[in-house]
Amino acid sequence: MTHNFQFSMGMGAARDPGTNRMKTEITEGTKMDKTAIHISQIDLVAKIANLLATDFGLKQATEKQFNAIIEAADIIVEAMRHEFVPAAEGIGLFAWLASDDTGLSSRCMARTLWPSAGIPEERHFGNKSHPLDPDDFGRCHRFLEAVPEAKARIGEMSAVSKQWAGLVAAWDELTALYLEELPSGRCPKLYARMEQILKDA
Numbered sequence: 001m002t003h004n005f006q007f008s009m010g011m012g013a014a015r016d017p018g019t020n021r022m023k024t025e026i027t028e029g030t031k032m033d034k035t036a037i038h039i040s041q042i043d044l045v046a047k048i049a050n051l052l053a054t055d056f057g058l059k060q061a062t063e064k065q066f067n068a069i070i071e072a073a074d075i076i077v078e079a080m081r082h083e084f085v086p087a088a089e090g091i092g093l094f095a096w097l098a099s100d101d102t103g104l105s106s107r108c109m110a111r112t113l114w115p116s117a118g119i120p121e122e123r124h125f126g127n128k129s130h131p132l133d134p135d136d137f138g139r140c141h142r143f144l145e146a147v148p149e150a151k152a153r154i155g156e157m158s159a160v161s162k163q164w165a166g167l168v169a170a171w172d173e174l175t176a177l178y179l180e181e182l183p184s185g186r187c188p189k190l191y192a193r194m195e196q197i198l199k200d201a
Contacts, residue, residue, distance in 0.1 A: 037081075044077060086100070089146060090145070091147075093110060096143060101142055106142075107122070109150065131194065138178065138182075141175060166198065
């Protein structure tokens with residue numbers, strides 16, 4: 001059985017492909033919108049199907065493919081029902097892991113410093129992820145604030161990769177730039193410094 005992807009949504013879907021996001025822009029985790037979003041599962045299924053049809057040329061879906069779309073929509077709808085959980089200062093490793101303020105590079109820090117914690121490996125991105133931009137750095141900074149004992153051990157991250165070694169060597173400098181520029185919501189000086197360090201690594 002196949003499904004024809006012909007849906008009328010009543011309004012166009014405005015999509016942000018992410019390609020125009022300024023890498024200097026940051027989102028402070030503790031100030032993110034914490035409001036839960038209630039989404040119609042049927043409408044979301046239709047939008048995903050339209051996206052697959054218009055952007056990827058999938059005009060018909062097999063039963064397995066259509067069930068996967070429904071499953072994906074169910075996961076998104078359920079996730080959107082939950083309010084944002086920030087990583088508060090001093091909450092500890094496991095409370096931080098349960099928060100919504102984690103990322104690839106900050107989880108790499110946690111996994112490296114506490115290998116016995118059983119933090120799952122990243123399936124598609126490897127396990128040596130380092131911060132690439134101010135947003136990534138901000139999550140790493142808040143990890144160190146949430147798990148204070150990690151601060152004294154940050155030097156251990158130098159063994160993960162050349163990129164980590166370069167960033168760790170300049171961590172205090174990067175932190176100062178981050179805190180200086182954070183109120184503006186943009187960190188061009190931090191991004192430029194990170195870019196140079198990673199280029200030289």
